[in-house]
Amino acid sequence: MTLTVSGLHAGYGGGTVLHGVDLQVEEGTALAVLGRNGAGKTTLVHTIAGLLRARQGTVVLDDTNLTGRPAHKVARAGVGLVPQGRRVFASLTVAEHLQLSRRSGEWTVPKVLELLPRLGERLRNKGNQLSGGEAQMLAIARALLTQPRLLLLDEPCEGLAVELAARVRAVVAELSRGGLTVLLVEQQPEHALAVADHVALLSDGRVVATHTADELRAAPHLTDQVLSVTTHA
């Protein structure tokens, strides 16, 4: 599925965070949106997922206009979300999480456990007994069981040890190679470049440039301006 976001404006209360975001993710490719703290990455993901209402602009998946649809309808249209912070329930076991997320389709529990074997060893463990990496794998498993055609991931490597972050990146890259359309938001170029075909640079709620991953590898300074740290009041 191809995702096309055009002129997207969104915000909270009186404040606008997204000021006309334009981006496209071609079917079966991965786009990383790279931006510093507060650039609007989570706001973008939530607006695409229908958790936040767009004030202007459109979100279109293939020929289906998702703009203004509530989150459960966006999910049913084929959009899976791996939220920031994993959002795992402390008192439910891994097996219970998987059962709750399951919808019929290509992704079955055995298939998900084949991709994420560590979860298979933790089926009886509760959410609060999982490591950060295991919780992230569970968040990915839950999203896959909703049978997405487009997967949104909000900083999936955040807070993970180096090895676990590498494992999460490998899983996302494998999903993308398997034909899933992927949009992930990231603060760290190394995570973005390990997974993405294209990288969009988000600054103050606008996409200011889009590069291929190869272009950014060859010219890493291109991210300096959008990632440079500014002092927040």
Ligand SMILES: Nc1ncnc2c1ncn2[C@@H]1O[C@H](COP(=O)(O)OP(=O)(O)OP(=O)(O)O)[C@@H](O)[C@H]1O
């Ligand atoms: N629920 C909310 N109500 C009001 N303002 C919010 C809310 N959520 C986010 N914001 C503000 O919107 C702006 C963008 O936040 P957003 O979470 O989208 O950024 P981000 O790029 O994802 O940052 P981070 O890397 O810290 O997650 C910030 O100024 C933030 O304070």
